[in-house]
Amino acid sequence: MKNITNNPTNDLIDLNRMDTRFGAEVKQRSGVNFNACWHCKSCVNGCPFSQAMDYPPNGIIRLVQLGQKQQALQSSTIWICVGCNTCSIQCPNAIDIPGINDTLREIAIEEGVAVAEPDIYNLHKEVLNSIERYGRTHKLEIMMRYKLRKKDWLTDFAVGLKMLAKRKLDLLPSKIVDIGKIKRLFRPKQAVWRSKL
Amino acid sequence: MTELSYYPGCSLASTARENNESLIHLFNHLGFELIELEDWNCCGSSSAHSVNADIAFDLACRNLSLAPPGRPLLVACPSCLLRLRHAYLKLKTDSSAREHYERTWGKAFDDNLEIIHFFEILDKLDLLSFAQDQIPRLNGMRFVPYYGCMLARPPALRHEKNYHGLIEKIMASLGTTPVKWAYSSRCCGTFLTVARPDIVSPMVNEIIEGAGRVEADCIVTACAMCHMNLEVRCSLKEKVPVLHFSEVLSLALGLGEKKQKGWFSRHLVDPRPMLKAMHLLR
Numbered sequence: 001m002k003n004i005t006n007n008p009t010n011d012l013i014d015l016n017r018m019d020t021r022f023g024a025e026v027k028q029r030s031g032v033n034f035n036a037c038w039h040c041k042s043c044v045n046g047c048p049f050s051q052a053m054d055y056p057p058n059g060i061i062r063l064v065q066l067g068q069k070q071q072a073l074q075s076s077t078i079w080i081c082v083g084c085n086t087c088s089i090q091c092p093n094a095i096d097i098p099g100i101n102d103t104l105r106e107i108a109i110e111e112g113v114a115v116a117e118p119d120i121y122n123l124h125k126e127v128l129n130s131i132e133r134y135g136r137t138h139k140l141e142i143m144m145r146y147k148l149r150k151k152d153w154l155t156d157f158a159v160g161l162k163m164l165a166k167r168k169l170d171l172l173p174s175k176i177v178d179i180g181k182i183k184r185l186f187r188p189k190q191a192v193w194r195s196k197l
Numbered sequence: 198m199t200e201l202s203y204y205p206g207c208s209l210a211s212t213a214r215e216n217n218e219s220l221i222h223l224f225n226h227l228g229f230e231l232i233e234l235e236d237w238n239c240c241g242s243s244s245a246h247s248v249n250a251d252i253a254f255d256l257a258c259r260n261l262s263l264a265p266p267g268r269p270l271l272v273a274c275p276s277c278l279l280r281l282r283h284a285y286l287k288l289k290t291d292s293s294a295r296e297h298y299e300r301t302w303g304k305a306f307d308d309n310l311e312i313i314h315f316f317e318i319l320d321k322l323d324l325l326s327f328a329q330d331q332i333p334r335l336n337g338m339r340f341v342p343y344y345g346c347m348l349a350r351p352p353a354l355r356h357e358k359n360y361h362g363l364i365e366k367i368m369a370s371l372g373t374t375p376v377k378w379a380y381s382s383r384c385c386g387t388f389l390t391v392a393r394p395d396i397v398s399p400m401v402n403e404i405i406e407g408a409g410r411v412e413a414d415c416i417v418t419a420c421a422m423c424h425m426n427l428e429v430r431c432s433l434k435e436k437v438p439v440l441h442f443s444e445v446l447s448l449a450l451g452l453g454e455k456k457q458k459g460w461f462s463r464h465l466v467d468p469r470p471m472l473k474a475m476h477l478l479r
Contacts, residue, residue, distance in 0.1 A: 048384045052396045080393070083243060084346035084384035094352035102246055109248060119392040127244035127388075131256065135238040137207040146391065156394070159429055166463050168212045168425075177236050185255045185301075 018067035026064050030103035034061045036093040043087035043097055053077035054116070057087050057097050060104070073108040077101070079117035122149050132186045135176030140169040202270045203231035204260060206277040206421075207239050213421035213441070215460035220273055220315065220443035222453045227327055229318065231271060234263050240280040243388050254294070255301065257284035261310065262302035269311040271318070275347035275420045276387075278314050282354055285312055316363045316419070319446075324370055328450040333372025335449050337475050340368070341378045341413040343404075343439075345385045345423040364417060364442060371449040380407040385426040394430060401430040408437045414471050415440050428465040438468035448477050 027033065043057040050056050054076045055063065063072040072078070083098040091097065108115060115121045126142045126149075143160065147153055163169045176182065201224075209217035221231050237260050245253035257280045264270045272278040287294045288306050295306050325331060342364035350357065365375045383404055386397030404427065408416050418424050419442040427439045444460055447453050453460075457478060461469050472478035 048386075048400060049389075049396065052393070080389065080396070082384065082387045082389055083246070084387070085349035085351055086346065086382075086384060088352050089349045089355075091352075094355065096352045099351060102250060105248055106250065117392070120389070121248075123388060123392045124244040124248050127242055128248070128252070131239045131241070131245070135236075136210070137239050137242060139207075139211060143391070162465060163212070163429075166465060167214075168463060168465070170211050174210060176238050181259065182238055182256075185252055185259075 013063075013066055013068055013071075015066065019069040020067050022067045022069040022072075023064050025107070026100060026103055029106070030096070030099050032096045032099050032103075034064060034095055034100055036095055037061045037065075037091075038093065040092065042090045042092060046086045046090035047081075048084070048086065049080050049082070053080050057081070061095070061097070061100065064100070064104075070113065072104055073111065073113045074116055076116035078104045078108065079115065079120045119150060122146060128186075130173070132183060133175075133179075134173040135179050135182045136174050138170070138173035140164075140171065141173065143169075198225075198228055198230040200230050200232055200268055202264050202268045203233050204237055204240075204270060204272045204277060204281070205233065206272070206274040207242070208421035208425070209273050212425055215463045216421050216424070216441040216443055217273065218456065219441060219447050219453065219460050222456060223443050223447050223450070224271075224315070224318075226450065226452050227318075227322060227324075229271075232268075234260060234270070237263060240274075240277040242276070242280075246280070253280070254284050254287065257281050258288070258298050259302065261285060261288070261307075262298070262304055264307070264310055266307055266309070269313050271313055271315055273315060274422070275314070275345070276422060278312065279350065279354070281312050282357060283351070285310070286353060314358075314360065315443075316360050316367075317358060319367050320363055324367065324446065324450065325372070330451065332451070333449075334451060334477060335368070335371055335373040335445070338373055338477075339376050339412060339414045340373070340417045340440075340445070341376050341408050341411060341415075342368070342381050343416045343418040343423060343427070344382050345418065345420050346382070346387075347420055348382045364419065368417070368445070368449075371446075373449075376411045376413050378407050378411045378413070380404045385420075385423040386430065387422055387426070390426050390430055397426060398430045398432055401427055402433050405431045405433055405435075405437050409433075409435055413437060414475070415468060417442055417445050419443075431466070436466045438464065438466050438471050440468055448472070454479070 039058050044050050060077050078101045081101040087097045126145045130137045130142050205217050241253040241256035298306050386400050390397045415438045417440050424439050
């Protein structure tokens with residue numbers, strides 16, 4: 001999580017720069033009433049990833065409540081959240097926190113803000129490309145294309161070989177028959193999530 | 198034979214084929230014919246809902262539209278189940294979503310479709326009665342149940358059936374006692390395993406160490422994704438084998454002796470020495 005500096009003013013939220021429509025947009029799109037949040041931090045204690053995030057789960061809610069749009073959209077938290085729902089089952093008000101993060105990611109992509117976790121975003125893109133191409137995920141190709149983007153062939157090379165040897169990674173994709181239907185689903189939305197970055 | 202529509206999902210169809218084969222084998226033995234949903238597609242996985250809610254919804258809906266009426270849809274993967282149930286709930290409660298569905302897939306939404314996880318069927322059966330010789334084979338096995346995030350649901354689905362303790366209950370009915378531990382519902386890290394192994398590996402190590410601390414012979418999981426992460430991301434010297442629930446149940450009932458070798462040889466952390474030492478595998 002973010003280190004708190006010795007200079008307290010560095011960490012203050014600048015309320016002069018509030019986007020007053022942001023909260024309403026997030027609420028409307030996600031369908032989640034995040035104003036029920038007590039900031040009791042049950043989510044923070046439950047989340048297995050909070051140490052790896054720049055803001056804790058409830059911190060993102062606070063940013064949205066205070067109209068701090070850029071901070072929320074540029075946070076690593078929204079990308080590191082995997083949607084395991086541990087936070088929301090521990091939340092005394094049953095707030096769908098992963099649902100908020102889904103919406104924030106979408107807005108971040110639409111508005112073309114700098115994505116804090118480009119590798120995670122790239123992986124999502126490759127998974128979706130695979131689904132668009134075959135109707136199912138082809139893991140070997142997803143991994144190859146992801147690595148090509150990252151220009152990193154060394155990480156997990158040994159694991160990859162072992163998985164190939166154990167026939168855990170299929171060489172060829174499994175393609176569905178009615179692939180035209182799937183491709184059509186992607187058509188109107190292509191521009192948004194594939195562009196940028 | 199009772200007929201069920203069956204949605205395996207991408208993991209069981211590829212990386213976790215041993216999970217798929219053992220599950221189908223087990224269910225055939227229990228009197229269920231699993232009829233694979235014809236031309237099923239990916240449920241959207243984590244990636245679709247992560248970046249585009251519309252695509253996530255549509256991908257799940259196509260699968261629902263393929264399910265023939267009058268037969269429950271059995272889903273093997275907890276994540277796929279969540280995606281499909283989420284879309285189904287939206288269809289049930291949102292008329293504009295239903296109109297979109299009917300326009301897109303050219304058929305009416307079947308609001309009688311039952312989407313079930315295989316736990317729900319196992320829970321109703323007296324499993325030991327399906328072992329020909331009634332021998333409780335797993336007596337000596339010390340295992341820890343691992344659910345990952347499958348016990349947690351988004352708030353919208355909180356009234357759906359829950360699976361708390363079902364692995365323990367079913368295993369206990371087969372004559373074995375689960376070992377208590379702290380990590381049964383700790384998330385495995387899912388897709389971060391690819392992009393941020395630096396986060397996932399310490400998490401997985403903590404889980405495996407937890408299993409080691411209670412001297413478990415193996416970890417039993419019902420999720421193919423968890424299975425892969427626990428195997429791939431453990432960087433400890435002392436690893437603990439991870440078994441699919443469907444494999445363990447087959448072992449317990451003495452099923453598929455000839456096929457078992459093909460299942461266990463696919464594991465990255467070889468469970469065969471442990472199984473042989475317990476005389477569960479020849």
